[in-house]
Amino acid sequence: MTTPVAVVGPTASGKSDLALDIAERLGGEIVNLDAMQQYRGMDIGTAKLPVAQRRGIPHHQIDVLDVTQTATVARHQRAASDDVDRLIAAGVTPVLVGGSMMYIQGLLDNWQFPATDPEVRARYEAMLEDLGVAALHRRLAEVDAAAAASILDTDGRRIVRALEVVELTGKPFAASAPTIGEPRWQTRILALDRDTEALDERIRLRTRQMFADGLVDEVRALCDVGLREGRTASRAIGYAQVLAALDGDHDMDAAEELTFIGTRRYVRRQRSWFRRDHRIVWLDAADADLTGTALRAIGPR
Structure with a gap:
């Protein structure tokens, strides 16, 4: 059986380039594991590779949702599983790449998700709107301290x-x-x-470049197609900070700084999550022969 390869890790570590190198060498195709890259039009703020930079390699689970739709781990699990099964059946190596922790574990561990109840969900969503994300996070801490510790106090949807x-x-x-x-x-x-210091610098430079490349204009354009109504898209790091600036909560310099801070915090959570997974082979992104090291870690095909 053709064995998939997953390239995971913190934001801005260089996953996309390594995944493309691996796909080229193994004759593979990319399956996206980044929640926000599923959204059409959310390009700059998600560091989505332009089509011209994808080296002709097909990418799956990118640009599959409108910003008004809710991204869920369960939907991605079903769709990405179909992609992987189809590629394996065709003898093509699936190269799974991204840093969304629950998406990765949902796919690779075949997570069976607890049932949902629309009335219960709607009640907590109303509380989120009325009380704010910080208050709801405090409520979660009262009933499940471990969950509150593992979920950012800005991540309303996961709370x-x-x-x-x-x-x-x-x-x-x-x-x-x-x-x-x-x-x-x-x-x-x-x-x-x-x-850590090098990664923080990459995050700062990437954040600065996103704003220079037109993130604010991208957010304005997405507002015209319903970004503000999107429960998940509107809360993405970078987009939420720009929306708040457009609403007068702070200026764009503050939006850029808050985007950097939010990304850095997210990276710390990613590292903590991935370090618990004993199956992972860790690679140093500064390795001069990174692709060779990765291929050796993957082993014979």
Whole structure:
């Protein structure tokens, strides 16, 4: 059986370039594991590779949602699973790439998601609107301290989901998480990382470049097609900060700084999450022979 390769790790570590190198060498195709790159039009702020830079390699699960649609781990799991199965059947190596932790674990561990209840979900979403994300995060801390510790106090959607699961199951949110075992399809999992100071500098430079490349205009254009109504798209790092600036909450210099800070915080969570996964082979992004090292870690095909 053709074995997939996953390239994961923190934001701005260089995953996209390595994944393309691997896909070229193995005759593979890319399957996206980044939640926000699923959205059409969210290009600059998600560091989505332009088509011209994809080296002719097909990419799947990119540009599959409108910004008004809600991105869910369950939807991605179904769609990406179909992509992987189809590629394997055709003898093509799936190269899975991204840094959205739950999307990765949902796909590779075949996560069976707890049921949802529209009324319970709607109640917590109304509380989010009325009380604000910080207050709802405090409420989560009261009923499930471990979940609150693992979810950013700015991630309203995950806070709502955690509260919903706790109420419906009567168990901590973590109880619904999958067990880390043999990865689905026997996937080889590589993670890319860099020295913290170097990675922080890359995040700062990338954030600055995003704003210079027209992130604010991109957000304005997306507002015309419903960005503000999108429950997940509007809360993406960078987009949320620019929307707040457009609303007069702060200026664009502050939006840029807050985007950098938010990304850096997210990177810390990514590292913590991935370091718990014993299946991962860690690679140093500064390795002069990174692609060779990655191919050796993948092993014979």
